Amino acid sequence: MPATLLVNIDVDDIDAAESFYARAFGLTLGRRLGPEVVELLGAGAPIYLLAKPAGTRACDGSAQRRDYRRHWTPVHLDFVVEDIEAALGRALEAGASLEGGIRDHDWGRIASLADPFGHGLCLLQFKGRGYDALVEA
Template sequence: MPSLLVNIDVPDVSAAEAFYVGAFGFTVGRRFGGAVELLGAGVPLYLLEKPAGTPASEVAASPRDYGRHWTPVHLDVVVEELEPALARAQAAGATVESPIREAVWGRIVLLADPWGHGLCILQFKGRGYDELSSPT
């Protein structure tokens, strides 16, 4: 079975470390090159220092831009209590992009980190996403 690593490009790895540790309580694992490994999310989260304006890849049409951007991939941070987690994220520099919404599976709020990456804070209730599934 494959494993999963999560990488986030940021222009300032020290500032990103302060944000993700302060906002979500991740802990620092290793430091290497221009990267920091954060632990505590079930999979390692790597913050990779990549300056704005550099090529995103060999085939990308546009360079890295850390203004708010849309991507279909984002982080969902699952917490026990949404409001305190939201307050910590805001204090660390997150931008709130939606009101807290209620669903049958729990509660959610949409945010952006200081580098334009979208993320959500989730608080499950009951069986979480299983509240949406039917018994087989």
């Protein structure tokens, strides 16, 4: 049986994060799992916002501390949208920061952003065959 994907995002303000992801991407509250966990639905996988104060240890055995300034990680979220300009407008209005303009590719368009908690994310609008355009027919 294949694994099930759940997305977890550490944030320092769970109410602000819930508002951001709802306003920016149209996600809806699934349920609150206590005061420190919010489940959001409407993406391809459930997204769990986890209240983790800045400065706390990232995990047992790690010296790294949580920092919600803009940071880079090799794992990020891509939100596939039908209208990238409209989606970008909603994300910026909700508090995202644009990191460069919308870029065009054979497969579609992409915009790189950061959420208000320092996490990178992208908006993708596929055209034609989408990523299949990268594979020779």
